[in-house]
Amino acid sequence: MQAEDWLARGACGSVAVLCVASWWVVPLAGADVPVQVGSRYAAQDTLACGDESSDDARQCLAGLSWPPAEFEVWCEEAQRGYGDFLVRFPSPVTTGEAANDLVAMEWYAVRDRERNLRRVPAVVVVHESGRNMPVGRMIARGLQALELHAFLIQLPGYGVRKSTTATQAATTFETLRQAVADVRRARDAVASLPGVDTAAIGLQGTSLGGFVTATVAGLDRGYDRVFILLAGGNLHTVIEQGARDSAVLREKLKADGIEGAKLRELVRGIEPLRLAHRIAPQSTWLYSGELDDVVPPACSRALANAARLPDTHHIVLPVDHYSGIVLLPRILLEIRQGMVQPAGK
Secondary structure, three states, X not given: OOHHHHHHOHHHHHHHHHHHHHHHOEXXXXXXXXXXXXXXXXXXXXXXXXXXXXXHHHHHHHHHOOOOOEEEEEEEEOOXXXXXXXXXXXXXXXXXXXXXXXXXXXXXXXXXXXXXXXXXXXXXEEOOOOOOOHHHHHHHHHHHHOOOEEEEEEOOOOOOOOOOOOOOHHXXXXXXXXXXXXXXXXXXXXXXXXXXXXXEEEEEEEOHHHHHHHHHHXXXXXXXXXXXXXXXXXXXXXXXXXXXXXXXXXXXXXXXXOOHHHHHHHHHOOOHHHOHHHOOHHHEEEEEEOOOOOOOHHHHHHHHHHOOOOHHHEEEEOOOOOHHHHHHHHHHHHHHHHHHOOOOO
16 A cells, blocks of 8 residues: 555554544453462463475574473562563573563553543563664654553563573574564563453564564464565575665674575574565555665565565555654554454454
């Protein structure tokens, strides 16, 4: 969908989503226990990759999946200004660094006037590459304001997940492999928490987080809705040809001798296009920038085509990789609408 068409339909969509919000939120059932620091919950992996006819996709799945298991989820005190709780659970991928292998999610919870949790849909938010995760946190707060529980997942090496290796260029792709597993398990961690409508758990990722999100969406149909912002496929092309953030990563990798054929081989393990045909097109939305020089538009189109997204689910915005922030309020409203309407609309 081109920018002018998307902008033209904006007013009606905004009114509709605000009307929907008035009836969707319901109180917690009496059987639910209020959440507090120290609360612990039992969770179970629901990862189910299923059958796959493509040899290449099967190999990719084998490298990204893990044996489903039971695990524990618990709530810690949030850092001031960053949500209501810090939700923790073990990563399904271990690196030997204890702090890094314990996943952290900032829970921006929806509450009523008495500060009780409300039962509403939830969205796991996967942040960009910025060390302070400002865009991811902005999105999480925006979704919370629109009455969706938001869980900002801190990727390996970010936030409280201190690591001596996860931030090194040479381990970039192993780190992203762990990120993919963490984000998929996050769905099941969120489902274990009180106040979450488990019939509607979505996933949203921006830039770096968008590439992780695209790969997660190809693992299985674990998430009910998926929203990808300023990302795409052909990650090696993004690194080799992209400007600014991509160029910085390119130079760091080059300094470690990772370029050309070696780069392409390392990228393959987490390449979204290898699994894009498995993405659910009717419940996935991609927002790309027609002026983006960090993620070339051709890379976004490649993902949209491989995933067979309907025209209305690939929105091409009149922005570059950074100016897209001005359209974020509108995008958040569309995420809200996508989360509360029946799948496939």
